[in-house]
Amino acid sequence: MKYAFLSYIIIVILNFASYYSESQLFDYLIPFLLIVLPLITGNTVRLSFSKEHFFIGLSISLIFILPYFLYEINHGRTFSFPSFSLLIFQLIVVSVPEEIFFRGFLQEKIGNNIKGILITSSMFSFAHFPSFIYYQDIYALLTFFPSLIMGIIYMKTKNIMPCIIFHFLANTIWVGFR
Secondary structure, eight states: OHHHHHHHHHHHHHHHHHHHHOOTHHHHHHHHHHHHHHHHTTOOOOOOOOHHHHHHHHHHHHHHHHHHHHHHHHTTOOOOOOOHHHHHHIIIIIIHHHHHHIIIIIIHHHOSSHHHHHHHHHHHHHHTHHHHHHHOOHHHHTTHHHHHHHHHHHHHHSOSHHHHHHHHHHHHHHHHTO
């Protein structure tokens, strides 16, 4: 477990440094490390493709993300569908690496139970904290709540694929309202 916390500290420090330096190098270094650090510590991430888990991820996304989408539309916000390149970026550089690291690695090491979900979700939210500090993005602090959902999905399925689907769709909707 010490490697999990050390890996997390490295990611948080680099994340703060990325906002301070504004170098695009960090946009790719951090996702790379989110994938590589679990691997070099000998962790195996549970990722499998199945129709059942795909529909679990999609169904839970609809249940939790659709109300947010409708709320924003009803309050006059306009949704602009993100470009294909931004969607690919969200999937490959954000959702997949973050789910590998936070659910497949940290939650697995801390405990794939309610306590582990709460700790991992707190860590996930804190990792997004620089966005609040540097851009006053209040939504960065609210990442705790979708992280709880992703943690529960992982606890129930023991597969990061439905978590990736939820994460990707949540980010797509969030980006579309920006």
